Amino acid sequence: MYRIVRKEVLAPRIKSFLIEAPEIAAKAKPGHFVVVRLDEKGERIPLTIADYDAASGTIELVVQEVGRTTYQMGMLEAGQYIQDVVGPLGTPMHIEKVDCVVFVAGGLGVAPIYPKARRHYEIGSRVVSLIGAQNKDLLIMRDRMEKVSHEVRYSTDDGSFGHHGFVTELLKEMLDSGAKISEVVAVGPLVMMRAACRVTEPFGVKTIVSLNPIMVDGTGMCGSCRVTVGGETKFSCVDGPAFDGHKVDFGELIARQNRFLAEERLAMEHFTRGIAPEREECRCHQG
Amino acid sequence: MPSRVGRSPMPKQEPRERIRNFSEVALGYSEEDAIREASRCINCPKRPCVSGCPVEVDIPSFIGLIRDGRFAEAARKIKEKNSLPAICGRVCPQETQCEAQCTLGKKGEPVAIGALERFAADFERAHSGISLPGGLDTGGPHAGRSNMVGSCPGDGSGGLKVAVVGSGPAGLTCAADLAKMGYKVTIFESLHSAGGVLRYGIPEFRLPKAILEEEIAYVRALGVELRLNVLIGQTYSLDDLFRAGYKAIFLGTGAGLPHFLGIPGENLNGVYSANEFLTRANLMKAYLFPDYVTPIKVGRRVAVVGAGNVAMDAARVALRLGAEEVTIVYRRSRAEMPARREEVENAEEEGVRFALLTNPIRVLGDEKGWVTGLECIRMELGEPDESGRRRPVPIKGSEFIMGVDTMISAIGTDPNPLLPRLTPGLATGRHGNLVADPETGATSIPGVFAGGDIVTGSATVIAAMGAGKVAARGIDRYLRAGNAEK
């Protein structure tokens, strides 16, 4: 059992959890993730280690409520427990000093990006962060990102803060203006990562993406997380989750994300019925 | 004096009933069945059956005890050699092991050794609770007679610490044996529950998880500590374990890496590895969805590629999850199917179809990325290859399309590459398997031992247990040779 030490609401439906997991905290590196199972009946879901502190033995997970399990996790409070947390998983990102690294974060992508940006900042790379979200409220971890970036630019889809438009437009602007970029790291929704790769490709700028396919074990045993990279099948949980974005078959991955759409909807309905038992059709307590 | 009485059949759930539930198919012998079957054994002086058992269970003795109605003692007799009898009695390929050597099998049907082993273990569970070796149990003439190997260096509270990685049959057996010798054993398992393939691979209807639970509880009652959610290589390296005071390490990490055929269309929606399909169903209990949260989707028509135990399990799970038609697609003929005979029969009874001498060459899909069919080619058997099996060769122009919406690839697994990849100096063989001395289990790193599927590639439960046993002895010898001070 893993204790939740602190919970913070970062934005509507985005919550940060500080979790006591000393063994994982001691080994975590930027790019690592964990697999979490909330309780006996729970699904195993992968979550990035957004921050870690070996001294206090904690890891931070930032979770966006998108369905059954993340919604249930959002209801947990400090002092409560998560049944299973395993990690650190995945291949940590290879980070060495470069002249200029540009981070492109879409929505929740900021969370996985933060430890990588911090590391680059610490070793002396110039860090530029381009952070986008649907609206101002969903721009999370701003203060932390500003501390580890030499320059931060924002965009919102609705224009409520920063550039009015997509975050990839900020990236395009930079490249068009002739900025010398050593590498781009893009993390966010698949369509956003694909768009970022399309922007950088003509400029020949190396672009790393962090993929989020559907996982089960997270240890290379099931193949649920397979993606095609450079024409080869890779298992994201052990070979990734970071890959050279120009080689990723995004179309295939986007299709694979939808494998269980109908079931996910059903699971969510079943869950909301369970937490709102006054609904008439609920017969769960009638034998 | 060969027995005239025929072998007692195993009572089973009716096929039409059982494909609608996940309860155990084989129901087990009654006491009368067991005594009748045990009475068929002629107690051969040369005990050929024992030589067919990889862990040398004293078969004639335990069968004699069953015949005399001393069921609990029979269970204890088996446990002298085999710490997981309720499991082996269910999943051992007895027909190629102990029963293949049985004298009665020469003229008629061999004694149903597996069914009797299962009966004894189930009886003990139901009646007297699980007994422990070393005098911890309540009595009986055989109580306390375990397979202790001499005295060990750390007997008692100062027992030396040994780490076991992986809680499959190899790890559980190695841990149990070391604990019985007096070592302080910790098992590290990366999943959230123990048992390895017994947990995530073999379905409930063939091995009820309640039985696995009890066998694991037995191993823990021996003093073995079980640490779940620890992925060795990541959470701790082998060096970390040595630094933490473990004097030796056993690696029983299994053959968990699924193969794919390498044909076009394999990443379409609706294509599963058998590992994914079975893990969702068994470990995650997706058959109880949505009460259990992990989803699984099985279409109306399912092709399962391969013909081993894994393929039969996947096919039978698919049926139970509601598939209308399930077909095993196999490139060789019936004679070469590697699955246990009993499981092939069970699958057939349940309505699984067999497309033999048929090889998939392409998965077809629609514009949204979902499987619509499987293109196959018919095969014929040609000249024997190096393995002596006749090699299947494609028949030109015989391609055809099988309309399916789900494909499950069950063509085998490779040793789990994670740990060797993360551990410099750990020698591996051609298929990524760990190289270990068959006599001791020793690997290329001093103090690190290995056994089970990680060494042999995908094999059997009992072979993995045998390897765990060998390594326990190897570790004991290594530590008693004074290597613990290092």
Ligand SMILES: Cc1cc2nc3c(=O)[nH]c(=O)nc-3n(C[C@H](O)[C@H](O)[C@H](O)COP(=O)(O)OP(=O)(O)OC[C@H]3O[C@@H](n4cnc5c(N)ncnc54)[C@H](O)[C@@H]3O)c2cc1C
């Ligand atoms: C390496 C990795 C790191 C991730 N890090 C984070 C993070 O830090 N914060 C965060 O909020 N989310 C993260 N995710 C995504 C997160 O795992 C999914 O949002 C979560 O599993 C959704 O589960 P659900 O039951 O709430 O929603 P569902 O309704 O089940 O699914 C919503 C969508 O999430 C995806 N999904 C569903 N099940 C899984 C699964 N088992 N594994 C992966 N994706 C799934 C699917 O695309 C699905 O359409 C990460 C994913 C990966 C692979």
Ligand SMILES: Cc1cc2nc3c(=O)[nH]c(=O)nc-3n(C[C@H](O)[C@H](O)[C@H](O)COP(=O)(O)OP(=O)(O)OC[C@H]3O[C@@H](n4cnc5c(N)ncnc54)[C@H](O)[C@@H]3O)c2cc1C
């Ligand atoms: C579907 C299926 C059906 C089968 N049916 C039969 C049958 O009927 N009869 C039979 O005899 N055999 C059968 N087998 C084969 C048999 O199950 C295996 O040969 C046996 O389980 C191997 O045991 P093992 O202990 O070597 O490995 P496994 O059972 O694979 O256990 C390995 C364990 O190690 C864990 N692990 C891996 N890496 C790490 C790590 N780095 N850190 C921590 N833990 C780790 C894994 O999570 C797993 O729990 C079947 C196999 C499958 C897949």
Ligand code: SF4
């Ligand atoms: S353990 Fe397996 S091989 Fe040995 S006697 Fe029992 S069923 Fe036969």
Ligand code: SF4
């Ligand atoms: S070989 Fe068969 S008949 Fe002979 S002792 Fe063994 S089980 Fe009994």
Ligand code: FES
């Ligand atoms: S999640 Fe199972 S192999 Fe990657």
